[in-house]
Amino acid sequence: MSEWAALPKVELHLHLEGAAPAAFIRGLAAEKREDISGIFGKDGNYAWRDFPHFLKVYEAACSVLRGPQDYHRLVLAVMEESAAAGVVYSECFLSPDFCGGGDPGAWAEYLAAIREAAAEGERSCGLTLRGIATCIRHLGPERAKRAALCAAETAGDFLTGFGIAGDETLLTPADFLWAFDCAREAGLRITAHAGEWQGPGGIRDTLRALRPERLGHGVRAIEDLALVDELAEAGTVLEVCPGSNVALGLYRDFRAHPIHELDRRGVRVTINTDDPPFFRTSMIREYEELHRAFDWDEGQFRRLARQALDAAFCDADTKSRIAKKLEG
Structure with missing residues (x-):
């Protein structure tokens, strides 16, 4: 067993279907x-x-994956995998477009099944799960509005955030302003994919238009050190997925990945798996490779887990409960 398996972990960037x-x-x-x-x-x-x-x-x-019951089973399978890797708290991306085709009534049924599975999984494996609804960028602004309305109607203790995923090279962040304003008004916290397939300009556009607390990936900020300083000063959190970035060819290997330099420059980075079975990774492998590449030790991993918990979109009571697990 890996020396990192038992270390308690927090994950903020996990696509539910991509974790199947x-x-x-x-x-x-x-x-x-x-x-x-x-x-x-x-x-x-x-x-x-x-x-x-x-x-x-x-x-x-x-x-x-065609109905609420399929998603109930999926959530339990994903939670079991994450818990086996030592994850004690996880936030997963859910799309109303995949879960009910953007229809509010159908989405509510899917979400009820997902919530029920999350509660069941927490009882059985001890992992706490929360959901972030996402619109899909390449489906366009009108579909994003429908996704935002679905999310706004079901915002609460389980569904705590809203974001955007999909093809980063299509359209602009400003095209989705209505959807994000709708979600924000409903009390949902905001994250957005940026800085994976587009460079610093795409990150700046996203920050300006959507005002997210967190960025999914965001690693190409390293190409503009002034932007890196801005992210550090603003406290913007990066949901970094090193194994995903390496698997997709953004960087040749873990040693070439900018997560270490971003952290060194004061950016609030976190460690995540994105779509783990597709990229042959897990939170354990991410820890192993980062240790091998940068000699990160237990103290560094515990610091980043706490940093991730601080950036989580859950309520204060949940954070307090998870914090005790991180101290174990």
Whole structure:
């Protein structure tokens, strides 16, 4: 067993469907008599060639998730995997577009099943889960409005945030201003994917238009040290996913990844897995590779876990409870 397995961890950037174990999706496809065998390699894991192909494999895997009960089962499977890696608190991205096609009534049914599974999973494996609703950038602003309305109507103790995912190279952050204003008015906390496939300019546009507390990825800020200083001064949190960035070719390996330099320059970084089974990673592997690349020790990992908890979108009582686990 890895020396990092038992260290309590906090994860803020996890796509629910993207965290579906390959065996779970294969089993679900078999139950539905769907042939999606082409998305798996000989070893049974997801197989993709590049980012466009990854998106197609991802969509094919999602195609067998068709109702609230499927998502109930998915949440339990994902929580079991995360808890086995030592995660004690996790926030996952949920899309009203995937869960009910943007229909408020259908979304409410999906969310009820997800919440029920989260409560069941917490009882069985001790991991606390919260949800962040996301709109999908490449589906456009009108669909984003529908997603925001769904999120606003179900904001509460479980659904605590709103964000945007999808193809970062399409449209502009300002195109989604209505959706984010709607979510913010409902009391939802704000995060946004930026700085993965676009450089510093995309990050600046996102910060200016959407005013997020956190950025999904954000790592390409390193290409503009003035922007790095601004992020550090503002306290903007980066949901960094090193293994994902390496797997998708943004950086050649962990040693070339900017997370260490961003942290050294005072940016509030966190460690996350993004879509772990697709990228052959886990929170344990992230810790192992960061230790190997930068000689990060237990003290550094505990500091970043606490930093992640401070940036979490949950209530104060939940934070207090999780903080005690981090001290263990």
